[in-house]
Amino acid sequence: MLKPEHQPASTVRPLDKSGFIPLYYQIQRALMEMIHSGELSTGDPLASEEELARLYRVSRMTARQALHGLKTSGFAVSQKGRGTFVTRPKLEKNIMHLRGFTEDMKHLGMVPSSKLIEQAAVKAPAELAEKLKLDAGEIVMRLRRLRLADGIPMALEESNIPLKQFPGLEKINFAKQSLYFVLRETFGVRVAWADEVIEALPATREESDLLTIPKKASILSISRTIMTTEETPIEVACSRYRGDRYRASIRVPTTSIE
DSSP states (O other): OOOGGGOOGGGSOOOOTTSSSOHHHHHHHHHHHHHHHTSSOTTOBOOOHHHHHHHHTOOHHHHHHHHHHHHHTTSEEEETTTEEEEOOOOEEEETTSOOOHHHHHHHTTOOEEEEEEEEEEEEOOHHHHHHTTOOTTOEEEEEEEEEEETTEEEEEEEEEEETTTSTTGGGSOTTTSOHHHHHHHTTOOOEEEEEEEEEEEEOOHHHHHHHTOOTTOEEEEEEEEEEETTSOEEEEEEEEEETTTEEEEOOOOSTTOO
16 A cells, blocks of 8 residues: 555545544544554655645645644654654653663563663762762762663663672673663562652763764653662662653642642
């Protein structure tokens, strides 16, 4: 089946103009079927309002509503002067659930993987040592990884973990292992809570290169300190998620609304 902009009118499924389903939604649904089937892939151009109106024999307003529905659902994006293109909905990062990248991606039905950028035993600078309740200069494992889902770069993560609590941790290959799985299963860590700071920041040159996003594109930055059930800090970390693929979500109780 040809893409909409090249598709002859005879191959377009006729709309049900006598039923109760709005015409714009029928067009939107037809385009969604093409995306889900793989006929339209991420980055492919979508037909313009004029082309959709001609193909489906509807008004431009109806065609505009169909494209708008795709965009608001996260499956299309408009680029000024270029047109409208297929994209993927943003992944929800629920900040009320303390869950690692590997678990997050498996929960979403995606295949997680990592590329190791740095794994080294280093001396903790004063600010980091204070957060981890260490003396300045004590040794931590610094772990920097590019995190991927289904082969697509999603996040850049840096973790700093005190080695005196986890001897030998720096020798484990975290390009293939889940850090939190090892901490839980090998060292018996039980995480209680985390302090997190969430910011929207422009990507650095390194981040834009590794995440394959435009320079200074928006990223979702989450800095955190993780505490055990014994109130011991075990990790100071920062995760930089690509802003075109992530958004943070939170459920707020109504206890203080008046």
